[in-house]
Amino acid sequence: xxxxxxxxxxLALSCKRxxxxxxxxxxxxxxxxxxxxxxxxxxxxxxxAENSLTVGPPGRAVLRIDLxxxxxxxxxxxxxxxxxxxxxxxGGTSSVAVKKKDQDGFSWVSFKLxxxxxxxxxxxxxxxxxxxxxxxxxDDLFLCATLxxxxxxxxxxxxxxxxxxxxxxxx
Numbered sequence: 001x002x003x004x005x006x007x008x009x010x011l012a013l014s015c016k017r018x019x020x021x022x023x024x025x026x027x028x029x030x031x032x033x034x035x036x037x038x039x040x041x042x043x044x045x046x047x048x049a050e051n052s053l054t055v056g057p058p059g060r061a062v063l064r065i066d067l068x069x070x071x072x073x074x075x076x077x078x079x080x081x082x083x084x085x086x087x088x089x090x091g092g093t094s095s096v097a098v099k100k101k102d103q104d105g106f107s108w109v110s111f112k113l114x115x116x117x118x119x120x121x122x123x124x125x126x127x128x129x130x131x132x133x134x135x136x137x138x139d140d141l142f143l144c145a146t147l148x149x150x151x152x153x154x155x156x157x158x159x160x161x162x163x164x165x166x167x168x169x170x171x
Contacts (some may be wrong), residue, residue, distance in 0.1 A: 016161065036168050046061070050066070051066060061147055065143070069141065072111060081132045109131070129150060132164070137165065137166065142165050
């Protein structure tokens with residue numbers, strides 16, 4: 001359960017709306033244009049349910065990207081991503097923010113996670129990398145999260161993929 005904190009945060013951020021505001025119906029996600037995600041060598045993308053895409057090397061997913069049509073105004077900055085992620089961790093997990101970026105409609109934060117608190121102080125699994133990101137294109141919001149088991153180089157490739165999301169020029 002601890003290892004899925006990034007995915008849980010991604011879903012929680014996508015559902016966060018002010019209590020006073022009634023959300024408008026979601027517009028179509030630019031049906032005449034396709035989403036373009038720059039992939040690392042050998043990686044592929046698979047379409048998932050509910051406007052999601054999973055990306056990774058053959059046989060496994062490393063990154064999940066969720067599209068929230070019309071939700072650009074709800075884009076969290078890197079500080080909000082970091083705070084929400086840390087708040088969602090249980091007592092058996094600690095984290096250290098490694099990098100943050102806020103620039104041109106794109107925010108991300110990467111972490112090193114240590115799972116477990118048993119044993120002497122500082123004991124536990126070595127840090128596992130994780131990434132949360134948010135990208136705005138027009139009125140749309142893309143939320144990105146690495147999945148458990150990603151290596152450091154895969155997390156770096158995931159950050160590049162999330163930052164490079166674009167729409168194709170036309171049909």
